[in-house]
Structures are given as structure tokens and as C-alpha cells.
Amino acid sequence: MPLYALDEENGIVFAPDASTRKNYRCLECRGSLQKRSGRHRRPHFCHRRSAPQCRLYSKSIDHLVIQTNLMKRIPQLKMERPFPSVLRIADLCWEERKLVLEIQCSPISIYEVGARKKDYSQEGYELVWLLDDRLFNKKRLRIAEEQIRRGSGYFVSLKRSIVYDQFEFISDAVRLAKGPPLPINLFEPREILNRQIPLRQLQERKSSRYFLGDLYDRANRNSTFLKRLVEHEESLLKPLRKDPFYWIKKILLLILEYLLRAATRDYDRNLR
Ligand SMILES: [Zn+2]
Known part of the structure; x- marks a missing residue:
């Protein structure tokens, strides 16, 4: 609506x-x-x-509640800001910070995730996803969830009224471990400067900005917290590395990822 x-x-x-x-x-x-x-x-x-087929038609009342709650906290946000040249309407847009927030309360395809990111970056905006944790953040990952988490994607809880990040360990689209919710402050987007944090989850993250309170922020500021996470990650990686098919699976996954990316490119080209 x-x-x-x-x-x-x-x-x-x-x-x-x-x-x-x-x-x-x-x-x-x-x-x-x-x-x-x-x-x-x-x-x-x-x-x-x-x-x-219209995204605004299928928007739920929960979606609206999350949108208006965030707007109350950050009055600079504009709701449903149209981007006519790319035919998009941003759920929430922060013009001064060149940030678009998309709230996702329903399943979404990998193609749509890629297309939206590309369209907004063409307009000079960075896209940040807020995934409704009643649908996402389960043991088995939804389509495109891993891709969103590896980019700029956080969770939103309607019940607790927080936006949060978390430590997690994902293998073969299954969330094998997750830490407690780390509430983040969307009011403070900052540039990522340290790319050397020895945590696999952060090294795989392809965003240029972080927010106060997110995993990057906490790991970067608190060395004891980081040390514990690195140890935890290592203990989760060990049994996987012992698997005799680990490297074969890893290579197959890389090929699959490459093919998916190529398919997305072809799909985008056909759209033009
Ligand atoms: Zn419509």
C-alpha cells in the first residue's frame, strides 16, 4: 500500500x-x-x-510500520523517494548521505537484488538492505540472503524495534552458527578504512560503509571481542576443512557463483 x-x-x-x-x-x-x-x-x-507485479501494491502494513519507525528516529530520511531515471522508488532515502534503505519483508530474487544495487549506484547512492527477521535470519538461508549479507545488509526486528548485525557462520546456504544481535545505529554511516580485520565474515563483506554498533565497528574497536570471534570462526572452519570433499565443493561453489554472476549480467543486458 x-x-x-x-x-x-x-x-x-x-x-x-x-x-x-x-x-x-x-x-x-x-x-x-x-x-x-x-x-x-x-x-x-x-x-x-x-x-x-507492482512492488508498492504488495507492500504489507508491517513494512509501513518499520518504515515510519525508522523515519521517526532519523528525520532526514525521505519515504518512497522516486528515482524516475531508473524507474525505482526507494523505501527510505537519505539524500545528504547518498544512502538508500530497502526494507525486505518478502522473498526476493538474486537478479532483483543485483539490479536494484546497480540502479541506485548509477544514481550515486549506496543501497543498504534491512531484512525482516521473521522471514530471514533462519537456519536455512533464503534465496539472495547470503548475497545481501555479504554486501550491505542487516536485519530488522519489528518486535524489538531494532536494526541489528550479528556474527554468523554460513556454509552451503545453512547458518551453522550465529551470535547475539548487535544493535546498530543507522544515524552514523562511516567509511570502512581497515580491510585487514582477520575475520572471514568481514573480509567477505563488500560494502564501503559501516554503522556504529555493527560487526565491523565492534571488531575494529574491541580487540578482545575480535579475538574471540576469530577463535570461534576457526573452530567452525576446522571440521569443514577435514571433509575430504571440502576443496572440490569449494571449487564447484566458485564455478556456480561465476555462472550465476554471468547469468545476472546476461539478464540485465536483455532488460535494456
Ligand atoms: Zn502500483
Whole structure:
């Protein structure tokens, strides 16, 4: 359910300022929208016809709650900020910091993750994913979850009202171990300067920024914490290395990853 819509003059209108008698159009699919509100429901727009291909149509109320909670904490964030040249609408956008936050409460494909990252970086923005931990952060990883965690991706808990990172050990799309939630402060994005932290999870992380309280921040500032994590990681790696098929599996995985990346490139090329 969208919070912003286009009016008849192509102006962007916020749901509380809209009229229930007027006609509006969806920013993403251009479908016809109507304003809805009630005593217990915040004002929003509704698609008049079903539009399963539209991302705003399938957005849940939980998604909206997470979005508005984050906006309360960081007033600089803009909700549903349109990027017309790449046909995207960012869940939350921090223009001064060139940051886009996407809240993910439903499954997502590897292609879509790659395409969104590329589109926003073309606009000069870094994309940070916030994965709803009622769907993600389970023992078996969802499609694209490992890719998101290796990039700039954190978890969000609606129940505890926190955004968090964690130490984890993933092998063959299974989360073999995970540490406690490390609450992070999204208000403080900073550049990553130290790439030499001897933790596999951080060396595999391909983001250029970190936030106060995340795994990088804590490992970089607290050597005792880091030492414990490195030991833990090593103890989890040992039995895997003893597996006689470890290296064969590793090479097969690398080939698979290469093929997937090539397929994503072809897919993107066909989209143009
Ligand atoms: Zn739509």
C-alpha cells in the first residue's frame, strides 16, 4: 500500500494530504489509486485493481510500520523517494548521505537484488538492505540472503524495534552458527578504512560503509571481542576443512557463483 501517489497534474501527493474523492496514480505501476483512511488506520492509497507485479501494491502494513519507525528516529530520511531515471522508488532515502534503505519483508530474487544495487549506484547512492527477521535470519538461508549479507545488509526486528548485525557462520546456504544481535545505529554511516580485520565474515563483506554498533565497528574497536570471534570462526572452519570433499565443493561453489554472476549480467543486458 503506497503512501505517495501522483495527482492529475503529475504532482506527488502524501496520503494524509490527499482527498478521498480524487483520482490518483501509482508512482511505480501508474495504476489507478484511491485514498483510504479510518479511525484505526493511517491514511494510505489503495490500488483500485489488483497489481501483483507492482512492488508498492504488495507492500504489507508491517513494512509501513518499520518504515515510519525508522523515519521517526532519523528525520532526514525521505519515504518512497522516486528515482524516475531508473524507474525505482526507494523505501527510505537519505539524500545528504547518498544512502538508500530497502526494507525486505518478502522473498526476493538474486537478479532483483543485483539490479536494484546497480540502479541506485548509477544514481550515486549506496543501497543498504534491512531484512525482516521473521522471514530471514533462519537456519536455512533464503534465496539472495547470503548475497545481501555479504554486501550491505542487516536485519530488522519489528518486535524489538531494532536494526541489528550479528556474527554468523554460513556454509552451503545453512547458518551453522550465529551470535547475539548487535544493535546498530543507522544515524552514523562511516567509511570502512581497515580491510585487514582477520575475520572471514568481514573480509567477505563488500560494502564501503559501516554503522556504529555493527560487526565491523565492534571488531575494529574491541580487540578482545575480535579475538574471540576469530577463535570461534576457526573452530567452525576446522571440521569443514577435514571433509575430504571440502576443496572440490569449494571449487564447484566458485564455478556456480561465476555462472550465476554471468547469468545476472546476461539478464540485465536483455532488460535494456
Ligand atoms: Zn502500483
